[in-house]
Amino acid sequence: MAYKTSDVVFDGSVIEFSDTVKNLGVVFDSGLSFREHTIKTLSKGYATLKYLYSFKNFISSPIKWKITCSLIMSLFNYCSPLYFTLSTKAMQSRVQKLQNS
Structure with a gap:
């Protein structure tokens, strides 16, 4: 099997490129x-806020x-810098x- 120089091979298997990784x-x-990360964090934050509103x-x-600090602000404090x-x-x-x- 011939590999391209841009391929990443691990244990004989080619690891495919991905646009995002977690x-x-x-x-x-x-x-x-960090657009995808920010969108997911905002989604979690608004869902939690909506639930707490009740x-x-x-x-x-x-x-x-x-x-609020423990459930919502902690989402942004983690890795925000x-x-x-x-x-x-x-x-x-x-x-x-x-x-x-």
């Missing part, structure tokens, strides 16, 4: 724009703040909008 919860894309009348403000600074201004404003929510 490592330790961070989705890396081929251009290191309990807004049943819990006190200090408890709401703790729950890596992907946030490399994201586009549009993506950064979308993240800021969720954090403000």
Whole structure:
């Protein structure tokens, strides 16, 4: 079997190229724009916020703040220095909008 020089071979098998790869919860894309990672994080954040909204009348403000910090803000605190600074201004404003929510 002849391999191209750009092929990655492991144990006799060619590993195919992928546009995105997930490592330790961070989705890396081929251009290191972190667009896919940011979109997934925003989706998780809004889904959690929507779920928590149904309990807004049943819990006190200090408890709401703790729950929000632990479930939503933690999504952005993990590896944010890596992907946030490399994201586009549009993506950064979308993240800021969720954090403000």
